[in-house]
Amino acid sequence: xxxxxxxxxYLRLWDTESGKVLGTYTNRRVPYVVKFYxxxxxxxxxxxxxxxxxxxxSNTGEITQEYDHHLAPVNTITxxxxxxxxxxxxxxxxxxxxxxxxxGVPIKYISDPTMHSMxxxxxxxxxxxxxxxxxxxxxxxxxxxxxxxxxxxxxxxGHNTAGYACDIAISPDGRFVCSGDSNGKLFFWDFKRTRMxxxxxxxxxxxxxxxxxxxxEASVMFTCGWDGVIKMWS
Numbered sequence: 001x002x003x004x005x006x007x008x009x010y011l012r013l014w015d016t017e018s019g020k021v022l023g024t025y026t027n028r029r030v031p032y033v034v035k036f037y038x039x040x041x042x043x044x045x046x047x048x049x050x051x052x053x054x055x056x057x058s059n060t061g062e063i064t065q066e067y068d069h070h071l072a073p074v075n076t077i078t079x080x081x082x083x084x085x086x087x088x089x090x091x092x093x094x095x096x097x098x099x100x101x102x103x104g105v106p107i108k109y110i111s112d113p114t115m116h117s118m119x120x121x122x123x124x125x126x127x128x129x130x131x132x133x134x135x136x137x138x139x140x141x142x143x144x145x146x147x148x149x150x151x152x153x154x155x156x157x158g159h160n161t162a163g164y165a166c167d168i169a170i171s172p173d174g175r176f177v178c179s180g181d182s183n184g185k186l187f188f189w190d191f192k193r194t195r196m197x198x199x200x201x202x203x204x205x206x207x208x209x210x211x212x213x214x215x216x217e218a219s220v221m222f223t224c225g226w227d228g229v230i231k232m233w234s
Contacts, residue, residue, distance in 0.1 A: 003044050003058075005031035011046060013058050025056055027063065035077045038084035038099070045087070047074025052088055055102075067099055069106050075119040075165070078130065080144045087128060088148075090118045096132075099150055110148055120164035124191070125174040129154075135162050139179060139189070156189040158196045161207075169211040172218050180208025186223055186233070203227045 001022065003013050007070075008102075011031055013023040030049035037043040037055070039066055043064070045055045053067035072092035080086050087099045094117050096110035120133035123144065129151070131143045141154035159181035166180045170191070177189045186202035189195060202208045203225025214220040217234075224230045 001041070003034050003036065011044075011056070013077055014030065023058055023061060025058075027054060030073075032073055032075060033077050035079065038199055040078050042045065042061040045075055047089060047091075048084060049073045051091070051093075053077065053087075054100075054219055063103060064104055066104075068105050069097055069191060070095065075117070076121045078123060080123065081127070092107045092119075093116050096142075096148075097123075108148055110142070110150075114181045117208070120168055122168045123168060124170055131168055131170060131177060133161060133166060133168050133179065137161055139168060139177065143187075154191075154194050156194050156196070157183065160197070161215075162201065164207045164209065166207060166209055167211040169213045170211050172215060178211055180211050180222065180223060180225070182207045184208050184225055184227070186211070200233075202231060203229060 005011050009026050009030055012021050013024040015022055016056055032048045033047040035045055037154050042058045047053050051070045054063045054189045058193055060234050066162040067181050069092055070091040074089055074091050076090045078088045080088055085101045090096045094115050097106040099106050099107035115132045116136040117133040118134050122131045134140050137160050139156040141151040143149045153157040161181055163181045167179045177191050180186055186200045188198045200225050202229045206226030208223050208225045210224040213223050220234045222232050
């Protein structure tokens with residue numbers, strides 16, 4: 001099964017094999033991000049345009065929990081540590097919040113006056129770090145443990161992402177990080193040393209918005225852009 005979110009304000013649960021819709025859900029808000037809860041195939045959480053995160057029971061269609069502390073639309077939901085029972089969320093309010101599962105009050109606020117909105121957060125394969133696309137043209141790294149501390153020496157820059165939620169991709173072995181940018185370029189960094197290794201012109205007419213590494217072939221990755229093209233790189 002997989003679940004999709006759409007600007008028509010509906011979420012749909014699909015059977016992957018048959019393509020049939022198994023359920024339709026809405027709270028009359030635009031859902032910007034949706035993730036299954038790692039420990040229950042019947043529960044998923046949605047970040048919405050009304051600044052809330054809500055959890056649905058897919059069997060009943062009922063909302064089982066609300067997480068309501070962001071001040072702007074929610075961009076990302078990432079499950080971390082403790083076997084996925086903690087949830088990290090980011091928002092246009094330039095805050096990152098950490099929640100215990102099924103408790104509607106955050107256990108940690110990550111916020112300071114210098115922070116920018118982070119519309120993409122990716123878990124490092126080691127599960128020790130969160131790698132975040134910051135809209136001040138930087139990729140920032142936070143510890144994914146109890147403290148969620150900013151790793152100030154791990155900062156990747158040189159690309160331009162202001163205004164765009166460009167994906168971050170990390171190689172399966174955790175050694176390399178790549179990201180598109182608003183000018184259609186594709187950048188690669190060494191994760192350990194945070195040194196830029198390569199940049200390529202990837203897409204025309206707008207940003208290189210999507211990037212994903214092949215899960216098995218470590219030398220292969222894919223990008224997509226606003227030019228309507230998907231490219232495979234090796």
